[in-house]
Amino acid sequence: MKSEPDTFGITELCNKPNQTEHWDGVRNYQARNMMRDDMKLGDLAFFYHSNCDVPGIVGIMEVVKEGYPDFFAFDPDDKYFDPKSDPEHPRWIMVDVKYVKTLSRTITLKELKFHEELSGLALVRRGNRLSIMPVNKDQWEFILALE
DNA sequence: GCCAACGTTGGC
């Protein structure tokens, strides 16, 4: 799961009450569908810092609440307001994630691209701008072993 | 700051 550290980095998540925060503001259907359909309680996710000096994986978090309406879309004053979404028919979904750990070092995008074993990773595929992407078990373990 | 790669919008 990507986030820009200037906006919301892993340190911010760590400092939240209960080290938990809702992953709001996703306004892409593919990413939404993953939060709605695929992400289950207890699932782990990498925290990825994007659009920064050293893009890469910086930590791990856990899904502590499954998909529910992103209520920021209902607030006309919010940056993520979407008039096409309302409480009766919510268009956007978020999950709650809890901080698990910060990696001892950043596993950089450059590294992830370098390893042949990770060539199937959506993150390293050309032009992929999704903010949430799947990681399978083999990829997960391989990445963790790089730490 | 540049720009490639996408996603979305809206006219037709």
Place this chain on the structure above:
DNA sequence: GCCAACGTTGGC
């Protein structure tokens, strides 16, 4: 349903 125009993402 097509596709040009536009906006956004995000690495570099």
